Amino acid sequence: MSHIQHNIVTGFFSVVLLTATTAYAAESVDVIKLRMGAGSPGMGQSKSELCQGCHGENGISVDEMAPHLAGQYALYIAKELRNFQTGARTHQIMSALATTINDAELIDISTYFASQKKMQGNGQGDNPVGEKLFLKGDASRKIPACENCHGVNGKGLAPNISTFPVIGGQHKGYLRAQLINWRSGERSNSPNGMMNQFAKPLTDAEIEALADYISGL
Ligand code: HEC
Ligand code: HEC
Numbered sequence: 001m002s003h004i005q006h007n008i009v010t011g012f013f014s015v016v017l018l019t020a021t022t023a024y025a026a027e028s029v030d031v032i033k034l035r036m037g038a039g040s041p042g043m044g045q046s047k048s049e050l051c052q053g054c055h056g057e058n059g060i061s062v063d064e065m066a067p068h069l070a071g072q073y074a075l076y077i078a079k080e081l082r083n084f085q086t087g088a089r090t091h092q093i094m095s096a097l098a099t100t101i102n103d104a105e106l107i108d109i110s111t112y113f114a115s116q117k118k119m120q121g122n123g124q125g126d127n128p129v130g131e132k133l134f135l136k137g138d139a140s141r142k143i144p145a146c147e148n149c150h151g152v153n154g155k156g157l158a159p160n161i162s163t164f165p166v167i168g169g170q171h172k173g174y175l176r177a178q179l180i181n182w183r184s185g186e187r188s189n190s191p192n193g194m195m196n197q198f199a200k201p202l203t204d205a206e207i208e209a210l211a212d213y214i215s216g217l
Contacts, residue, residue: 027118034159036114037074037107044112047105050097051113059113064173071118073162077110080189089189118155121169125216130209141201146210153217163191168217176211183207 048055051069055061059070069077083089084098101109125131134154137145146167151157154168167175181187182199190196202210 031159032071032115035071035073035156035162036111037078037162039074039108039111041108041112041115044108044110044115047101048109048112050100051109054093055113059116060119061171064171065177066171067174068119068170069113070116072114072166073156074107074110074114075162076165077113078106079162081106081110083189089187119166119169121214121216123216125213127209127213127216129206130211130213133206133210134213138201143198143201146214154214155217167214170215172211172215175214176207179207179210 054063054066055069059072060068080089081098081101084091084094087095089095098106133143134146137143137148146154149157149164150167151164154166154170156166157164178187179199179202182190182195183202185196188196199207
């Protein structure tokens with residue numbers, strides 16, 4: 001290989017590497033801090049051993065039905081755990097498990113998972129029906145754009161606004177199940193029942209399309 005060819009080839013690879021690094025650019029410590037809540041990530045890591053069995057060591061789970069918690073807002077994780085404790089949200093496994101931790105543990109564990117590198121899809125959410133609903137909603141059926149609240153690529157509206165969970169890159173199976181549960185009313189713990197309202201008009205095919213698209217983000 002001539003020098004020139006060699007330089008072109010290595011040049012090409014550095015461009016590819018640079019692009020890949022930019023696409024998965026690490027978030028700054030300051031940005032991550034804004035979603036971490038008030039707990040201790042170190043304490044949370046050890047207290048969350050039981051949780052890691054299903055949600056993964058770093059909050060990236062392998063089970064389609066167990067949501068990733070990595071990079072999720074601590075205050076959202078904490079709210080959901082308290083909702084499982086009180087029965088405002090129910091799930092056979094989680095309702096039982098949430099009552100085994102006290103509030104200090106709950107806060108530390110939430111902070112630990114929030115401190116982790118944010119969940120990331122495989123980038124294959126190439127679904128035009130899902131994409132359109134996500135970006136534009138459907139005004140004729142009073143479905144708002146998901147992006148309005150869940151943020152660009154479903155990564156959250158802002159680092160310090162914990163009301164709207166990260167959904168981009170979440171497991172497809174989990175997203176599908178939640179949308180079905182919002183639609184049926186089986187899950188009803190969103191503020192003012194807003195998610196129930198938005199999911200009500202969705203068809204099965206639209207739920208499938210949304211879960212497909214959002215899980216890829
Ligand atoms: C045996 C598996 C298992 C274990 C262990 C487990 N979880 Fe879960 N967790 C699940 C499943 C499955 C769901 C989905 C519940 C649903 O469909 O509503 C879930 C849901 C959650 C959610 C809701 C996330 C969201 O995006 O709304 C939180 C928060 C959570 N778990 C935290 C924990 C914590 C903290 C622990 C440890 C104390 C724990 N889990 C242990 C299986 C598990
Ligand atoms: C007006 C704001 C708003 C809009 C628009 C919105 N959501 Fe949500 N969504 C929320 C809030 C708030 C929650 C958290 C509910 C809770 O507190 O448990 C949520 C939760 C969810 C969850 C559960 C996440 C988890 O980890 O369990 C899914 C899935 C979801 N939304 C999907 C969608 C989709 C799909 C759309 C578009 C069709 C959409 N949302 C539009 C506010 C919104």
